Amino acid sequence: MENKCESNLAELAIHEKAEKHHLAVIDIGTNSTRMLIFRNDEGKLVRVNKSVRYTRMGQGINQTGKLHPDAEKRNLEALEEFKNIAADYEVEDFYLFGTSAMRDAQNTAAYLAAVKEKLGFEIEVISGEAEAELGFIGVSQCFDEKLLIFDIGGGSTEFIYGEDNEIKKMMSINLGCVRCTEEFIFSDPPSFQELERMNEKIYAEFEKRTTGFLPTKPYKLIGIGGTATSLATIKQKLKTYCSEMVHESTITKAELERIIDDLAGKTIKERQNMVGLEAKRADIILAGAFLLLNIFKITGETVFTVCDYDNLEGAAYRHFVMENS
Template identity: 40%
Template sequence: MMKVGAIDVGTNSCRMLAVEQYGDKLEEICFDLKTTRLGQGVDEKRLLNYDAVRRTLYAIEFFVNKMEGLGVERIRIVGTSALRDVRNSNILLDVVKRRTGYELEVISGVEEARLTYTGASFDINGNDFLIIDIGGGSTEFIWQQPSGLSFKSLDMGAVRMTERYIKTPDKPVDSQDLARIKEVINRMLKGKLKLNPAGINVIGVGGTITTLAAIDLKMKKYDRDKVHGYKITRDKIEEILLRLAGKTLEERRKIVGLQPERADIIVAGTIIALAIIDYLALDHITVSEHDILYGLIKEMLDLSH
């Protein structure tokens, strides 16, 4: 038996997963998430904000201490889109190493895609599926081809699109703004994504998709087991979008299933989800909790083959 843990330092949140291995089976010991918004202002300035760095450092230290207290023997920490996009990532990397003793690895888009695919395939048979990962800074599309793993990363994450196009996220978003954002996303999809998903299973990971499932399920307390494998329909996502867009930020924060810290970026994230589903002509998407964290865990335990 071995206990290992992973931390994913994302654009919007910092998450941790600790598991214990029993043979070829994994049991989750602890999952935690803190909204740190590391990507605050990154799209405009390409620099980390010092307040965001402090929030993220606190979360990483908290997670490391928590895992060490649980007897976790190995910990891996990775950073993705926000840290790839900035010129001063060292201000966080250096202090994490100094304060925790662990390296914060800034992984490439290719490596992020590979790890996400490894995680999402944890409980899926075969290779006939497409992974869609809507993050804070970008959205990844990952699929298997005869020649190997393919992926496409587009700069349309929930934080990035909110900062670019929703100037007053505390107010309702009108139909013209919704249409404009969807038009921008559609141009990106048509110009950069060539996919034919007919007949394959489409799996969604990331905070936007899991949040939409939690809202649809009316979860007062988030339940990863109920979210994992949930099928959310295209029409339900549109219904949720119109409901979210018609509310002020304070009203959104009271919606059952929506983390209050995500209320300011959920409209943009939901527009991305709906635009992708329409572009790929899907009637639903299967939600998964197995993402890059599971990919990291599988690799640490040599279960990725």
């Protein structure tokens, strides 16, 4: 199945490279920076190429309130690499947006100016609510029922509730897998006390913030973003990422608890060698899993569905497809 997926992607890339009118969106997140190259086929979003680099823009922001020079360097290098990849596909236009780390850092304006000067890219730093809205637009291309969507990012977690392809309410909470890892986990492997403190803080914050927010059941619980997709690849033991196998797969609360037990007993180095987990997520995946565990707790749900379309596809649709339709 993995070989079939890789073959399909390779054939798609060859075919799509020959097509013109390519566009690109770039999401500068707290943990990763991602680019989607696509085309607008009569109002339908056609994905052509997806790239990800783990730039860890949220490094140290909790402690200093500023973007770390090393993080800025990593991200600038990733954006330069993305620009070269986009040139190979003859991309005609870009939209770049920054999320939690760039929202919170005091020196973001200086970094935006540096990117503009060196690469010519304009970056829009969007609010948590705008980020949630883009996530909903992405998911809405795949599901049209009553949805409660969560997006566990590096610096924040977004909740979006919608019906009939329309957002009813949304919120952003400043708890993410990078932020929680830096605040609570100092041992390797983490101590029981560290995990307990993190778990208690997440539950207390989620319960407080979502009181009066959660919709009445039934609804479909949907997970988007790197934590959700990574847990799906861990569960399925995928050696290489395959959208076909991740998209619309499910994870139960019991399965998540088993994954947490396995992750918690391993060092970062041991996690880096796990089948299904990208090495650069090894240090933060446990915090992401605890954030998800507490989403199960506050909603009372026992299973969620993974969606491989998220705010990246939502941004592409919003800024290039909807505006031209």
